[in-house]
Amino acid sequence: MKRFVSFVALTTLLALLLVACGGQTATPPPAPTEPSAPTTPEDPSGVTGTVTLWHAYGTGSAEEEAVNTLVANARAAYPDATINMLQIPFDQIFNKFQNEVTSGAGPDMFIAPNDSLGDQIRAGLLADLTEYVPMLEAENVSPTAIEGMSLNGQLYAIPESFKAVALYYNTSKVATPPTTTDELLALVRNGNTLVLNQSAYHNFGWMQAFGAELMDADGRCVADTTGGDTWLAFLQELKAEPNVTFSTDGGQADSLFKEGRADMTINGPWALGDYRTALGDDLAVAAMPGSTNPAGPMTGVDGFYVNINSANISGAVALAMFLTSAESMDVYVNQAGHVPARTDIAIESPLVQGFADAAQTGVPRPQVPELSNFWTPFGDAITKVLDGGAAPDASITEACATMNAANNK
Incomplete structure (x- = not known):
């Protein structure tokens, strides 16, 4: 019995010495804790400040x-x-x-x-x-x-x-909206009037209609090799019609349509309230006319x-x-x-x-930086084709080259 007590005392003393010298006794692992709830943003249910x-x-x-x-x-x-x-x-x-x-x-x-x-x-x-x-x-x-x-x-x-953007039309003048570019041309050749904003934005949708793409996956302009010349040629064909007006003044284009001097126009929903006030029940909206493909407005x-x-x-x-x-x-x-x-x-x-x-x-709408260099060269191309009579193929080639040069492509 004395030997057992002495052994216990000795081992206890050794343990105390080990602790004093920096040793550590084993401890059981901590008990598992419940996973914390996922954090959520502050509930913005009320406006403050x-x-x-x-x-x-x-x-x-x-x-x-x-x-x-x-x-x-x-x-x-x-x-x-x-x-x-x-x-x-x-x-x-x-x-x-x-x-x-x-x-x-x-x-x-x-x-x-x-x-x-x-x-x-x-x-x-x-x-x-x-x-x-x-x-x-x-x-x-x-x-x-x-x-x-x-x-x-x-x-x-x-x-x-x-x-x-979409096609606005006056139902007192246009009973059935055109669904294709050929139908649109037929309408203006038969006496209906059309006013268009002369901009790359408002007319962008017809690029897809004729199969053209603006950029490839790397942000390189490819409209010159995918049908962009056909797009510009269509705009030039419209321009040649006496019943079609291209305007660089958006206010003028709006006035022509609201005052009944143009039967159709291409514009966005931001103009709907004003057009509705002017034309009342005679106002209607349809998608832009397509061609080989549906129109693809930006x-x-x-x-x-x-x-x-x-x-x-x-x-x-x-x-x-x-x-x-x-x-x-x-x-x-x-x-x-x-x-x-x-x-x-x-x-x-x-x-x-x-x-x-x-x-x-x-x-x-692409959010790539290359898009910022689209507007000026393509706006210039439209101006050269519509106002200067430039060739659509040469104009689209120049526009793409200018865009790619600006983007280091």
């Missing part, structure tokens, strides 16, 4: 009236928040936003099409909103709209609507972008979610003619449905 919003809707337009109504609704719903709104001309809003954000200022958010989304992301101007994707999905926002406001899998804006997504400098990102997102709620989208659709980014909004107006149809065959 101060939020400043910029928009570029035309003065007195149906779009401006719609956003005024919706912001008034937001102010009433969140009386403790301060919501400021400022109109910026469309041709200035992107540059002004970039200049102010670069200097550390700017509004909390602005609404615009995704014309410059890629450039703004690459310039580091926009807040990453990817954490809100599950919330958008729960709100029935179209996956296509989410993709249109994303780059490399990251979301940078809250989608509001789709935008693509299709963009409008949405609310959040300034990376904003001190109130959650408040800005909350306001964007309010302005794109089902109730708010009813106002945008019925008052301003927007094609909703949400899939749970029933489109009852055949006018709005015409734009929805146009967007179905549209070409998603």
Whole structure:
């Protein structure tokens, strides 16, 4: 017994010495813990603080009236928040936003099409909103709209609507809209009148109609080898018709159509409210006429972008979610003619449905940097062909070469 006690005492002493010398006794592994719940973004269910919003809707337009109504609704719903709104001309809003954000200022958010989304992301101007994707999905926002406001899998804006140009026509003059370019030519040759904006944007849809593609997967212009000359030749053929007017003044083109001096025009949903006021029940909308392929207008997504400098990102997102709620989208659709980014909004107006149809065959607006060097050379090509009588094949070759040179392709 004494030997056993002595042995225990000895081993105890050795253990104490080992601890004193830095040794450690074995400890059982910690008990497993419950996995933590996944983190979720702050719920932007209520607008708080101060939020400043910029928009570029035309003065007195149906779009401006719609956003005024919706912001008034937001102010009433969140009386403790301060919501400021400022109109910026469309041709200035992107540059002004970039200049102010670069200097550390700017509004909390602005609404615009995704014309410059890629450039703004690459310039580091926009807040990453990817954490809100599950919330958008729960709100029935179209996956296509989410993709249109994303780059490399990251979301940078809250989608509001789709935008693509379509054919407006006056039903008192045109009983059945043309579905092909041949039918369009037949109409103007038989006395109907057409006014077109002389721009690469408004006429882009006919590029796909004739089988042409603008760029390949590497961002190289290939319109010169895929049928772009046929596209320009069609525009030149239209120009030769006495009943067709190409205008470099968008206001003039609008006036000709609204005043009944043109039976048809190509324009976007932003003009719907004004055209409807002018023509009433005589107004109708259809997809652009196709050719060997359906027309493919460049299709963009409008949405609310959040300034990376904003001190109130959650408040800005909350306001964007309010302005794109089902109730708010009813106002945008019925008052301003927007094609909703949400899939749970029933489109009852055949006018709005015409734009929805146009967007179905549209070409998603590329967010690659190479697109920025498309507008000038292709706008110049259209001018040379329509105003200078230049050959379509030589003009498209020159336009692609200029674009590729600018893009180092």
